[in-house]
Amino acid sequence: MGDTLVECVPNFSEGRDESIINKITESILKVSDVTLLDVDIGYDFNRTVVTIVGTPEAVLEAAIVSTSVAIRLIDMTSHSGEHARMGAVDVVPFIPIQNSTMEDCISLSERYAKIVSDRFGIPVYLYANSARSMERRRLPDIRRGEYEGLEEKLSMEIWKPDYGPSTFVPKTGAIASGARQVLIAYNINLNTNDKKLANIIAGKIRTSGTISKDSDGNIIRDNEGKPVRIPGMFQSLQAAGWMYDENTAQVSMNLLDHTVTGLHEVTDAVRLEADLLGLKATSSELVGLVPLQAMIKAGRHYNGNREIHDQNIILQEAVDGLGLNGLEEFVPAKSIIELAIRR
Numbered sequence: 001m002g003d004t005l006v007e008c009v010p011n012f013s014e015g016r017d018e019s020i021i022n023k024i025t026e027s028i029l030k031v032s033d034v035t036l037l038d039v040d041i042g043y044d045f046n047r048t049v050v051t052i053v054g055t056p057e058a059v060l061e062a063a064i065v066s067t068s069v070a071i072r073l074i075d076m077t078s079h080s081g082e083h084a085r086m087g088a089v090d091v092v093p094f095i096p097i098q099n100s101t102m103e104d105c106i107s108l109s110e111r112y113a114k115i116v117s118d119r120f121g122i123p124v125y126l127y128a129n130s131a132r133s134m135e136r137r138r139l140p141d142i143r144r145g146e147y148e149g150l151e152e153k154l155s156m157e158i159w160k161p162d163y164g165p166s167t168f169v170p171k172t173g174a175i176a177s178g179a180r181q182v183l184i185a186y187n188i189n190l191n192t193n194d195k196k197l198a199n200i201i202a203g204k205i206r207t208s209g210t211i212s213k214d215s216d217g218n219i220i221r222d223n224e225g226k227p228v229r230i231p232g233m234f235q236s237l238q239a240a241g242w243m244y245d246e247n248t249a250q251v252s253m254n255l256l257d258h259t260v261t262g263l264h265e266v267t268d269a270v271r272l273e274a275d276l277l278g279l280k281a282t283s284s285e286l287v288g289l290v291p292l293q294a295m296i297k298a299g300r301h302y303n304g305n306r307e308i309h310d311q312n313i314i315l316q317e318a319v320d321g322l323g324l325n326g327l328e329e330f331v332p333a334k335s336i337i338e339l340a341i342r343r
Contacts, residue, residue, distance in 0.1 A: 005098040006105055007182070007337070008052050008059045009288055011090045012070050013079050013173075015046040020073045025050065027069045033058035037340045040287050044245055046081030047090070049185070051288050053097060053341055060108050063092055067116050071172045076147055082242050084140070086147045087173030089116075091139060093128065094179050097337070105179035106130045113177045117164030120172070123154060124163040128178035132162060139176060140238065147173050182337070184255040184294060185287035186263060188270045189248050189326070191280045198241030198249040201273040205251075205266060206232040206239035233269055234261040248282075258294040264301040267322050283326025292338040298322055 014020050021041060028036050034054035041048045052062050067089045074088035092112060094105035106129055113124040131137040135158075145153050151168035153159045160166050161174065190198055203210035209232040212220040220228045232239075236257040244250045251270050255261055271281045299314035302321025308314055315332050324330035333339045 003098065004055060004100050004104075005053055005341070006056050006059050006100050006108065007095040007097045008063050008092065009095070009183075010050050010052075010063055010066060010092045011085075012048045012050065012066075012074065013046065013076065013081070013085050013088050013090055014070070014074050015042045015044075015048050015081065020070075021048050023073060024048070024066050024069050027065045028052055028062045031058055031062040031065065034062045035341065037337070038289050038334070042081075042083070042287070044081065044243060045083035046079060047083045047085065049288050053337075056100065056104060056108055059094070060112060063094075063112055064115055064119075067092070067175075068120070071120055071122065075171050076173045077170050079147070084143050084146055085173075086143050086145075086150050087122070087175050088171070089122075089175050090143075090173075091127075092175060092177045093183070094177075095182055096179075097182075097341075102129055102179055102181075109177045109179050113163040113175075116175065117161075121167070122164050122169065122172055123161035123166065123174040125174065125176045126162045126178055127176045128180040130178040136162075139178075142176050150174055181257055182291050184258055184263065184290050185253070186255060186266070186284065187242075187244070187250045187252045187287065188267065188284045188323075189244050189250045189282050190274055191282050192249050193243075193247045195241045195243055195249045197277055197279060198251050200241075200277065201251050201270055202239035202241050202253075204232060204273050205234055205237060205269050206253075207235055207237050208232060234266065236260040237266065239266075255294075258291060258297075262297050262301075263290075263294055263318075263322055264298040267298075281323065284323045285327050286324065286330075286335060289335055289337045289340060292336050295319075295332070295336060 034052050038051040070089050076088050094108045096105050109130040117124045125142045127139050127142050154166045154168050209230045212228040212230050238254040242252045274281050295318045299318035303317040319330050
């Protein structure tokens with residue numbers, strides 16, 4: 001059966017100062033029974049996404065000690081970056097990997113929230129499967145207004161944190177913690193510096209779609225006064241337009257359930273929508289690690305579902321078909337969860 005394993009993917013609001021990032025990762029490496037699988041540093045996002053796997057108690061300890069280092073060294077009052085965020089430690093999800101359940105990870109997220117809120121006085125919101133109301137299931141809803149709007153948000157009864165004080169601490173902000181399935185963070189770069197065009201594509205494909213407007217550009221509302229939305233192409237997909245660098249816009253996506261919406265499906269859709277706008281998708285990147293099955297499905301799609309049994313060949317078909325070598329070499333042994341754990 002093997003060990004009980006969970007994954008944790010804390011997102012830290014620092015992507016430029018390597019000394020701070022190193023201190024955070026060093027604190028994780030000191031914890032027994034934890035493997036640091038990936039450290040994805042985004043300079044323009046000013047954000048680092050860390051992937052750790054281990055036994056539940058060890059992963060919880062690693063999440064707490066890395067949080068303590070991050071809130072000591074990161075100052076949100078001087079933070080800027082392309083990515084949405086609301087705290088020095090922005091989001092800490094727990095994910096079942098092997099012989100573990102969603103209920104196990106919900107418990108871990110709640111224990112994490114209580115410990116860091118009690119110990120450090122930080123407001124913590126529970127999201128995804130840990131959420132205690134439907135309004136808090138989606139991370140973008142919790143993070144709406146970002147760090148700059150957090151002080152006002154904390155003063156509202158409806159946004160009282162699940163753990164910790166309703167007090168705005170400028171240096172640290174707030175944290176979201178929850179339990180979820182494996183999320184694939186996936187970006188596709190475009191040959192334009194116009195973020196609006198990337199947003200148009202994102203609106204077409206994401207589950208939430210876009211807000212409907214009349215010919216004069218006014219928002220169309222229903223009988224309850226709520227904006228009418230035009231659904232997007234895919235389920236279990238979040239997407240937005242961001243800037244990869246000053247010359248390159250990208251469609252930034254979170255695939256919330258790759259068994260519902262696959263990498264190859266969103267890639268083909270973005271390429272088609274880009275072509276309709278006179279653009280080209282130039283490259284793609286995965287932020288963090290990806291499940292093996294998601295890559296196998298993409299590989300079979302791009303090889304025309306031919307009868308190939310060599311896993312390495314199928315994975316190479318996926319890498320080539322998705323364009324994952326466009327920015328830097330994609331190494332399956334480092335970037336696919338199941339293969340990285342075996343290393």
